[in-house]
Amino acid sequence: MMTLTGLAARSAWSRRYNLLLMVLAIALSTALLLGVERVRHQLRVSFSQSVSGTDLVVGARASPVQLVLATVFRLGGVQHDMSWDSAQRIAAHPLVAWTIPVSLGDSHRGFPVLATSAEYFRHFRYGDQRALELAQGKPFQAVFEAVLGAEVARRLHYRVGDRIVLSHGDTDGPLAGHHDHADKPFVVTGILAPTGTPVDRTVHIRLDGMEAIHLDWQAGTPMPGLSIPPDQVGKFSLVPEHVTGVLVGLKLRSRVFALQRDIAGDAREPLMAVLPGVALGELWQIVSIGEKGLLLMSALIVVVGLAGLASSILAALGERRRELAVLRAVGARPMDLLVLLAMEGILLMLAGTLAGYLLLTALSIALAPWLEASLGMALPVAWPHASELPLLAAIIAAGAIASLLPAWRAYRLSLHDGLTPST
Template structure:
């Protein structure tokens, strides 16, 4: 070990309490910086995989982001519906392996009601192609027994305390916030909760899933968005009517081969029956993230400022100790240490403190991540990665060490300027 490193370690050991507090401050700031970076990347990956395994999303002609917002995130309303005849023709394309229709329009206490088929639970994937799981109950059955059955997302069930077997009433339209008033109720045709989905961190958590026939059934005595005056058809009689859907809002498509996705997309976009749009959900999710992901950059900037505060504390501790160490530095000069060696001594001390802070910060990050990962996955559907630091995180660590080395120039330059006579003079 060179004399500079030996003296630096001895000096740090002699001031162990102040050094420990400095290392802890740097470690906390480094853990925050890397934690924000990791959560930011994992949140972006989770957002991009809100819908995975789906090759195309089909809806009425509109913008890609708008189609994704109302079909996947259930935000906003469609410009138009897609006729059921068109959906059947799209499903009959030779390259289409499966199709899941989605019908929106009704709500329950501010949460969207999604009309679909049992194939939704089979083909909907999120994250790394993870399937939806049931926390309780089962999927709704088909006709005729499952006509008035509903499956609840995890957030809906938790917010209102619903359990399997309870009966709930759907609202017509999507007005009103969560728990707020609705336009009208389908009170004569309540639905029975038959399943509650496990939390997935996707918009499905905030939705109620019913069969397409169930949506048709509650509207058999409605016309033009309002009840038909003097007409009241009870739930025991609606099965006599034709409950086949007339139109849907959108559809999720899976193809036999990913290589055919652009060919099928062009064919759907040029569909002669009615104006349709087919979008690539992955590419559109990335486009949407670029619009709503500004908060992540602000959060990263705040954590970088915290790191700078930690490094400023490091400099303050080293500078404050210089007054007590002027005699020590002067003795080193008297014993033959050059100005460059005194400069290196202070720089190495700061670098060692910053390096120890980075190591401890990594340990804190992995410890906190191991504790928080199960809770984040269960409550928010965020899959927190606990692997080795990525290239970006190594870059941040290198930047912290580089910044600490630059910050150490302040006390090192001051020590460099101390003369031997000044250090040996007793000040009164």
């Protein structure tokens, strides 16, 4: 057997360029599979960690998923706003450590505008309890100042000091420009670092800024004959009457259900308090079709790679019939040939899988700055995690099975067939 192994090794060396191409094809398939799997995992993590450290999301009683979509993902809207008085009562509750009021409804060139308070920059967390960081400038301080998410600034080419005009509602089409607050522009004072969350796609302003641009509006349209210039808005009350919702952090997280009951039982206004993790879990079930699509793509990548492996070995088998016959002539049994070719396929899969992992690692390191800056996401450089190990094992096992077909053909080749091949 050792003699046969040595002969097989010499044969492999004589075919090293073809085998190298096979290993490269397997490496690319493995790198694509692991890359898609890690992107899928990162998308799920990014989705579930769009907000962290927030114990409750409070809003008017309606759909919990709808409330989370609006307050966390800035998508859609809520049926009813909650009153500012209720937001103040929640902030003063003895179990509450901090609150972040949020008000939505306006937009800027297709990006949502979020009106909030300075508490947003102090207490909002995403990912693994990561705080928001400013890549440039500083948080808003005056009424007509804005802080942009990373994607807003990148796609619209804004810098600190630029002036922007907000639009009433989410108008971004033929009606854009007809619902602008052009008489009250905002100055960009800061640009946030990428987070990979909806924060990147958001224009942040103060609550009183949202009130100021609507002083001379009624029922969604400007009031005829009335125009209040920016330098005169201070003469009016800019305290909001309503907000979309409130993000709440508790002093003791163990009291979350007690506060939830208190809010739900408040007779002054019908409110609900939603656990973000529970609502995000329900929401993921709705959008998980995209995850299933990525899984299907991963499976197709593996099938293509294995088909390439089997076809390459089968194509090479026709050229090796005389070589296999010589091995038979020096004493190799048909079973020995089957084992040798199967081992060759397995070794090719092992080498290709290892090369694919190293290739993905190198790409992750090289592309990390670009991915972080452009998408707010990075492929982690780490040992294969638990969900990837079954995939790697399945690749190697499938490669071994794929190599059995050419090995079986070699097993059935007769000595005479190899020495006198047909032309």
